[in-house]
């Protein structure tokens with residue numbers, strides 16, 4: 001057997017770890033951390049190792065499946081696409097483009113094919129019914145950062161390797177390895193910060209692993225981060241601690257923040273959030289006086305009632321305390337793809353536009369081209385013109401991942417037609433009429449287009465396909481383009497897909513050469529197309545080459561002065577990646593607001609403070625329970641529970657509850673309880689622990705695999721329950737449409753009374 005060692009970036013979470021893969025022929029035999037990876041330096045987590053088991057999972061869908069008489073049968077690719085063409089086109093013709101909805105799931109963000117071609121598919125469909133996991137995740141941060149800085153992903157990340165103080169709110173990187181902040185070995189970086197004499201403060205209603213390792217942990221009542229943060233703003237203002245630092249002269253709207261801040265004294269907000277006033281003052285002073293400091297907020301601050309306000313206030317505090325755009329503070333990185341060469345961008349833009357359309361049933365606004373997924377079931381179930389009759393899911397499991405899951409499950413069942421591009425028959429894809437499987441991970445080229453834009457260093461790493469496609473496999477990009485070709489009425493053949501690919505490339509090239517300035521201005525489009533199409537190359541790699549070469553470190557296709565710049569070929573020659581160094585200050589050039597300034601007080605945000613946040617200052621803990629989520633290092637949203645090595649051992653899907661509450665409700669550790677919310681109920685074993693705040697209970701999301709037709713042999717045995725049966729579709733953050741997944745009112749009762 002031919003043994004070899006190859007290097008590849010892990011596609012499973014946002015940390016982008018380099019893997020050392022041992023192969024015998026084309027079989028993966030061992031996974032290790034790549035010690036020479038310029039970014040991860042050998043780190044990996046148990047999920048990375050389990051890439052081997054994932055690759056070998058017998059339950060992965062191998063051939064396209066078509067449902068006949070309620071059963072999936074294997075068909076050829078041509079048969080599958082013919083079925084789609086025959087059933088999708090009539091729906092588009094009879095009911096219009098909006099009758100087809102799309103849901104893009106989380107793994108799309110880790111997949112080069114999806115990052116490049118999902119948009120082509122959406123455009124070809126021409127539907128406004130676009131949904132994704134973004135509105136059960138980071139949409140509030142995108143909205144707040146977009147309003148403040150002007151770009152859809154102008155999100156500052158913590159310069160953690162040079163920090164002396166980090167305050168982490170609603171994030172547990174010891175389990176998640178970080179999010180909206182790409183930092184392989186996030187735990188190791190926190191420990192290095194502490195070893196340098198720096199401090200880590202965690203603010204979380206649970207004593208998470210990150211909280212255990214922190215220098216200080218503060219319990220906070222769910223969904224009161226905005227109150228807490230406004231308290232910090234109040235202290236910075238009243239104690240004269242505001243120092244805009246690098247933002248001096250660039251900030252509009254400070255007066256509005258000053259006008260609202262007096263309502264949020266530490267004493268007032270302490271009553272709401274449960275963090276005492278002296279601690280709020282101390283943290284405000286520490287943030288202002290520590291040169292290299294910052295607040296990092298993540299899922300707990302987003303997927304809640306005040307998600308956009310909390311996300312906004314994180315950046316307001318960072319700005320007022322002088323911590324934005326400084327080394328060791330919160331910084332904007334500079335990814336290798338996009339943006340043009342350094343010095344070519346102006347620091348002004350069109351800003352973001354939201355609410356260009358509204359959803360049919362509930363009138364919810366569009367955010368960055370998509371509607372909130374909390375309303376997907378409404379659009380499927382409500383009759384009338386524009387009703388959704390067909391759905392395409394791409395790498396998503398909304399039946400588990402989105403609120404009021406039982407209703408969505410019924411809605412999926414009622415569709416006239418559903419296509420899933422996925423690798424499993426799971427809670428969502430069991431409803432599909434056609435499943436188009438993605439190929440083995442190792443057949444795919446990989447480049448983290450999305451995640452390197454949020455990385456704490458400027459790095460680039462490309463992994464080529466390591467094994468050839470098997471005869472029955474098709475590349476995912478081709479599948480997406482064939483779907484697009486069908487939607488565009490161009491047939492389901494491969495040639496039509498390739499024509500769309502050529503067209504997509506030519507459009508971006510023409511845009512670049514048509515600019516008035518920059519190294520590509522006035523160049524011949526065909527010459528550039530030819531350069532990236534060397535050796536007949538097409539698909540996502542060809543697009544990637546173009547993006548790299550026109551990016552800030554690119555060779556600009558040989559323009560004078562850029563000859564040594566980066567190309568895909570150069571990345572291929574560097575299998576451990578290329579490090580372009582730590583982040584550097586980017587203000588004001590990074591801004592894309594129409595004013596070219598930082599908007600500290602966007603109108604819609606201020607209106608929401610007045611309409612909802614100020615009136616909520618009289619809320620108090622009242623003995624009722626609220627539900628929050630959590631993540632486990634060995635789990636990955638809803639889809640890695642079919643891997644025995646990750647799920648075995650003590651059950652992970654349990655209800656955490658504080659001993660005082662357990663006593664109050666007669667609940668015993670390890671015994672089953674019923675948890676109810678307005679929309680649903682689940683039965684789950686209790687885990688009694690003082691690691692959670694009184695008044696708060698926690699269930700991890702992503703479980704509940706025991707339903708009919710779920711083809712996950714292992715996951716069925718460790719099924720757990722779906723926490724989103726309890727999440728309420730009526731609870732969402734109005735500024736972003738993002739679902740409330742933390743802070744859901746629930747009741748609990750012991751299922752079997754405790755023995756006397």
Ligand SMILES: Nc1nc2c(c(=O)[nH]1)N[C@H]1C(S)=C(S)[C@@H](COP(=O)(O)OP(=O)(O)OC[C@H]3O[C@@H](n4cnc5c(=O)[nH]c(N)nc54)[C@H](O)[C@@H]3O)O[C@H]1N2
Nearest residue numbers: 105106137395396397398401421422438629637638639701
């Ligand atoms: N209550 C609660 N709910 C939550 C959250 C929470 O914290 N609490 N978190 C939310 C967050 S942050 C997110 S991102 C969402 C995730 O929500 P989703 O993206 O809807 O769910 P995933 O579990 O990531 O599902 C991934 C799907 O992709 C498929 N898949 C995996 N690899 C591939 C591949 O290579 N190709 C293709 N085509 N398919 C593939 C899997 O089989 C699975 O069906 O969940 C959200 N839901």
Ligand SMILES: Nc1nc2c(c(=O)[nH]1)N[C@H]1C(S)=C(S)[C@@H](COP(=O)(O)OP(=O)(O)OC[C@H]3O[C@@H](n4cnc5c(=O)[nH]c(N)nc54)[C@H](O)[C@@H]3O)O[C@H]1N2
Nearest residue numbers: 170171172176179222223298299300631633635636637742
């Ligand atoms: N192992 C593993 N890694 C993952 C994932 C996974 O499922 N498993 N999912 C990936 C994805 S898609 C994402 S988006 C990221 C998310 O990455 P993180 O944001 O780090 O997510 P969590 O680990 O869920 O940590 C969220 C924390 O917020 C706390 N919390 C809940 N409500 C509130 C609140 O109101 N206020 C505050 N301050 N805290 C609150 C919870 O107790 C929890 O500890 O992780 C990614 N990485």
Ligand code: SF4
Nearest residue numbers: 010013016017045048
């Ligand atoms: S931390 Fe994330 S990227 Fe790194 S090995 Fe684990 S799953 Fe893969």
Ligand SMILES: [Mo]
Nearest residue numbers: 106133137138
């Ligand atoms: Mo996520």
